[in-house]
Every structure is written in structure tokens, then in C-alpha cells.
Amino acid sequence: MRNRSLLVQLSVCLLLVLALSIQAMAAPITLRLMTVWGAEQKEHLDALLAEYSQINPDVEIVHEVMAGAGAALYQEVLQTGFAGGSGPDVYFEWAGELAGYFIDSGFAEPLERYYERYGWDEILIPWAVDALVRNGRVHGVPVSTHGMTFWYRADLMNQLGLEEPQTYAELEALCQKARGQGIYPLSLGGKYNWQVMRLLDFLIEHTCGPELHDKLNRLETSWDCPEVVAAYSLFKKWVDNDWITPGFLMVAPDDARIPWYQGMALMVFEGSWMETTLINDGQDPYNFGFFLNPTDHDPVRISGFAEQFMISSVTPYKEEAAEFLNWIISREVQQRGLGTAFGSTGTIGVAPDPQQLPNTYKWRQVLTTLDATYPPHDQVFQAELLHHFFEVQDGLVTGDFTPESGAKYFQKAVEEWKASQ
Template sequence: MKKKLITVLTTVTMLSAILSACGGNKNEAAPSTSPSPSPSESSSPSPSDTPSSPAAVERFDVSLRHIQVGELQRFRKAILDEVVKKSEAEVPGAKFEMDAIEDSFNRWTKLPAEMAAGNPPKIFDLFGGPAEGQKYARANKLLDLTPILDELGIKDKFTDYSTFVVDGKVYGLPIGAGSEGWFYNSDILKANNIEVPKTLDELEAAFETLKGKGITPIAMGSQAAWVPFMLINTLISRYAGPDIQAGVADGSRKMTEPEVVAAFAKYGEWVKKGYFTKGELGIDYTGQTNEFIAGKAGFLFDGTWRISTFNEDGTGKALHGKVGYFAMPAVSGGKGDQTAVNYNQNNGYGFSSDVNDNEKAAIKAFIKNLYSEEYQARGFKEDGVLPSMKVDPAKLTSDNPIMSEVLASNAAAGTVFPHFDSLVPGPVNGEFEKQIQNLIAGKASPEKAADEIQKVMDSELAALK
């Protein structure tokens, strides 16, 4: 039976009952019932009876690495700041030292170097899967969170943290979930008599119309390869079927299959036809978003976390009420379920295994405060982040029209598929990103790109035998 993704609301409720409210313990001293001594019975207090000032609490620092950098991330950063403030108030002496770093640099350069040297931050942004979360856990670099989750009573509140699990123990927690699809500028489409595309042919016809009018069809910044990777990941699933990622990861499928090569060829065709931003390899993710915000491109392929950008108080408020969303259309002749959508919850927080009792207490407070129904609901409403925990459906309402289209898109999906980087080892992901940029630069053919990725995958699979 296909895994039916009804809506975000059913996604977070179909696995268990609604999240129950959990009250905190308050210890209050009971009033004394013994009579007060009369003045004649009182005597001068001895030195040992004299009230003393509370003992000073010595400050200790807890390093916290996050990727909420820049204006595009300000809603998530605001939530993080609140959580830190609450946690500091609950743990005497605790002071969280915030360290903001760009996502890709943290993920592929900074954190791996710190792990190798044995000095990662105490709390840090972490991706699950064999390339990162599970790899660090097997190397004993991550704190086993299982006892903490049991103590807090939230172990069963998550919808899926499987990419952070090793040997039944939990080593990281996803902060939210997201789908990926097409955002579009409704004013641009309307001005050029373009209907919202329902097929790949209609989508490509829209690209051609915009290009003919001197408008960039697709805003794209490929300086960091994970950005175009999102689109290629979905194209591959449309051509080769939604089970291709898992198949390549376990060796039952190959990147060199004709359908995978066809997906690479389609992307290469769009590059050659000039559908993407000119000079995309020199443009970063923020630049890509800014181009779309400025009304210079008709379409943007991105994650649903981008929704908040187009709110009335978002950085893209100029497009408020002028942006729509739809999933990748079906590919004629494509394998498998053509309604499938990308759905991931692999990004979250990990914690160093090298912590003392004070630091562990601060970590426990951080987890208790951040991974709560309150902030899951706020992340959904304020930042367009789909929940990674089971939340009361009544708290997941939204009057945002883009979110409504996302929910409708997900409701129409017969199944879901993940992103390759959540399933494959780091060297495979690195080769994939390298070949994406080679394809864009005209340095690799679709066949060559697929072949080089498969070679690294074969090598990694052989090493596991």
C-alpha cells in the first residue's frame, strides 16, 4: 500500500494520538503551622542561625552553533533566541554562547573538522543520515539522547527521527519538516498569459514564453550545489520513480539507469536553453531568493520553509499575495507514482558526547523548551516549517494561501521520497554536488555525471562488505 500523505495535519497525527499537554512541577513551601514565639521566649540568634545570602552560582558557557544567518532566517532565529533565554533562566549559571555559521560551511567544512579534532560545540546544527548524524554517532561523538527523551516524556512525540538513530538509540532531533516544489510570481504569469502549469510540457512552455519576453524563467543560485540539487533530486524521482534514492543507497538501483541519465539530460537542456539565472554558479542561495523577490524571475524551486519570506513582514513582502506554489508536474513516461512529493525531516540539532553535568542540564533544558508543541506550532505559523512532532491539529491552522497550496499539494501525493543526502555516505553526496556543477558548467555530460556518481557509490558499498 502506498504511503498516503493526506496533509500535514494527518502526517503529524496518523502515527499516534494528539500530543498531550504536560504541566511543569512547581515546588512551593507550605506555610508554617507552628505558633510564633512570644517576645519573651525569643533569644538572640546564634551565628549559625543567622540567615545567609544565597551562594553565588558560577557561570558556565554552553557553545551553540546554529545556521539561522541573515534576514531570510530571522523568524527561526527569533524562536531560537526565546528558547535560549528560557533555558538560561531555568539552569543557574548557564550562558549559551551563540555561533552563527552558514549552513554548507558548517555541514561540510567546520563541523567535520571539529569532529575530527574532538572539539565540536556542545550544541550544533546537524543533519541525520549515514553521512553525518549516524556517522558521528558511531564514532561516539554524539550524546545519546534516549534517556533525556524518556525523562522529558517526549520520545514518542516525534513523527520520524529515524535518520538520527543508531542501534536503537537517538542521537539527534529534527527541528521540522519540509517539502520542495515550485513557487511562482502570479503577476508575471498573468501578465504573460501563462496558466499555472499542470504538466511538464506546460511548465517548459512557460519557461520558453518568459525567456522570449526577456524574463528569467527560473531564479537559481548554484554557488552552493545543494541548491540546484533540490531540483535535480525531484527530476530524478519523476523520471526514475520515487524509490530511486533508497535503491541507489542500498545498491539495488543504479545512477546509470537510462531514466536517471534522462533527468540529468533534462536539467542540462534547461541550462543550455538559458532558463536559469545567468551566471548561476556565482550566485548564492540568498541571491537566488532576492532575484525572485525583485520580480526578475517567474519561478523559484525551493523548500516550503521559504513561505515566510513572502509574508507581510517578510523580506519578500513586496510579493505578499502574489506568490503561488505547486509540486513538480508529472513526466510523460516517467516511472512510478508521478504525484509523489519530496518530504524530509533530516535537519535538526545534535549534542556533543563530551559534556559535564552542568552542560547536560543546559542541554536538557534546551531540548525541553525547543521541542515543544508551542514552538512546533509557531514554526509552522511564523516560518512555514512543517512540524516534526505530533501537534494538536487545532494549533496547525493557517490562513496563508501559499501554505494552503502546499497542504493541497501534499494531500494529492500518493507517496513521498527523501533527498539523496539523507541516505548516502558523504563521499557520494560530495561527488553528486561536484557533478551537478560540472553539468551546469558544461564540463560533464549527463552520462558522465551519472557514471562518476555511481563509481563512488560502488566504492562505498564495497567498503561495507
């Protein structure tokens, strides 16, 4: 008897699932927007997006978030979505190769006609738009601009009697002094590789200079050259001198901040978004500062990148999507959402409250006036080649590579990769 009632319950549940599955009637047009902006940011952005539907009652923006675990998961969802015919209408992407995958596969709409129609060039930060160009075309609007460099703890700096370094030699002297007093100069989290890459990218910029660095990125010259070997040697020096927290290779990026907050490390290599993170971690933002990494070249370039919103080339609602983009990148909306719905901006003349977010305010000025950046290598190389780059990076730490063998190995990987394309 009990078995029979179980069966009845089961079929009732089944029917329930089917009934609930019938789609509810939606608004006339639903634009699906996909981003990586989770946590509180999603709540704020959703509230902002609801306003858009109030102004435009015939369009509803539905925001879907895939956050966490770096870029891998997001790319996978987007890829399967497009391949299976259920991709979003508007979507977030990084610049460079990650977005390039969707552009090359034909799922990103070129946007020049909308740039012209809405005059976007007038309001967007020029280097950010340039950073999005692929094969001479632009497929997105920048919604954030980020820079990355050394952040330090002001109290520790004072305590050690140190000052912001102006040259690379001064930076090394600072490291030596901090280490001499038992404090690790830099805390890194090497899991996913990109945090360590920031330091290596900077060292490459320092030894190679802007011109050669850019040529190396374009794979126009051999990586097996003295300048790259010099950068690898410097990186090894940082590791061997314990200028970086020991055993950093598999530490989660979030965990790299713990020794920093506990006063065991002086600096981290982080981005312009850092201040919000500091506040969320219960820290006083006035106790932290950043200095542009001293490359000894003119102009001093830092690692910079933009992120973008793109329009799917297969959506039937391209005009509505462009209209929506025009609204969201407008100065008024960006200003209102900055710091809550948006972690950053690609629009000129948008700034946070200098009292509340002193460092972010300073960053905004740097990022709007910056005339040159170098892109982080994870946006330069296609992932397969990038992982060879990371292999060398890890191998220099574990001892599997010397600077010389590392440069040779990566150049070989470059040649093999070029041949396979």
C-alpha cells in the same frame, strides 16, 4: 623616552588582557547549545532560552551560533570542538551524512530512552523522526521540517496566462510558454551546488520513480541506467532551452532571487522557509505561491528534510540536556517561537498565523500530513561522493559531460567510494 613609555603602555595592556581573561563565576550548570541560526533569529531564540533559566534557575543555556557559508564552517567548528575537548552539550545538525559524521565518530548520544520517558513519539512529526534514524538508532529530536519545491510569482503567472502544472508535461509546457514570452522560467544560484541539485533531484524522482530513486540513494543499483541518463538528459534540456537563467552555476543562492523579483524569471526552487525571506526582501507574500513538483508518480513526493538537536555523548549533563530538549520541542514553546525563534518545527499541531504567513501556513499542513518525501542528495551521500555527483551536475552544464558519460562517471565514483569504505 617615547620608546620607554610605549613599553610601559604595552605591559599595562598585556596585564589587562590577562586580568580580563580570568573566567567569571558561572551559574551552577551551563548547557552550551550550538546552532546555525544567526541574524534576528538568534535574538529571538536567546530571549526564549532566557525563559528556560527562569523556570530552571540551576541551568543556564548559552547559545552559540556559527552561521554563514553553508554547512562547511559549522561542521568544522563542531569537529574541532569535539576533537579538542571543548564541544557543546547540545547541538544542531542536519539529517543524513552530515549528522552521521558525529554519530559514527561517537559524539552523539542515542536518545531512545528519552523518547520513551517523555513520550516524544506522540508529539513529533513521524516522518521527521524517521528521517533522523541512522543504523536503526535515533540520536536527535527534529526541530524543523522542510520541504522544497517550485515557488512562483502570481502576478507573472496571471500576466502570462499560466496555471499551476499538474503533470511534468504541463510543467514543460509552462516553461516553454514563459520562455517564449521572454521570461526565464526558473532562476537558480549554483554556487555551493545545492540549489541546482534540487532541480536535478526532482528530475531523478520523475524519471526513476520513488522505488528506484530510493534504491539509487542506497547505492543498491547502478547509477549507469537508462532512467538516470533520462534525468540527466532532461536536466540538460532545461539548461539548453534556457529554462534556467543563463550562467547560473556560480551565482550565489541569495542572488538568484534578484532576477525573480525584477520580473525576469518566473520561478525559483526553494524551501518552505521562503516566505520569511520574501518579507525580509520587502516583497508581498500574497504575490507568491508554490506548487508541489509534479513527478507523475503516486504518491507525489517532494524533497523533504528534517533538522535536529542532538546531545553530545561526552557531556556530563545528559539528563539536564534531555529535560531541556523536552521543553524546547513542547508544543507550547514551539508555537510561541514559530516564525521568530524557530524557522520551522518538528512538532505536530504547531502552525503560524494564516493571515500573516499564508504560504507558510499551507506548507505546515503539507509537511505535517506528508507521508513520503525523498531526501536531498546532499544529505544522502557522504561529501566526497556528493562532490562527484556535483561534478557531473556542473559538467552537464559546462559540456564536460553528456548524460551518458555523466551516468557512467558517477557510477564509477560510487564503486570506487564503496571500495574505499
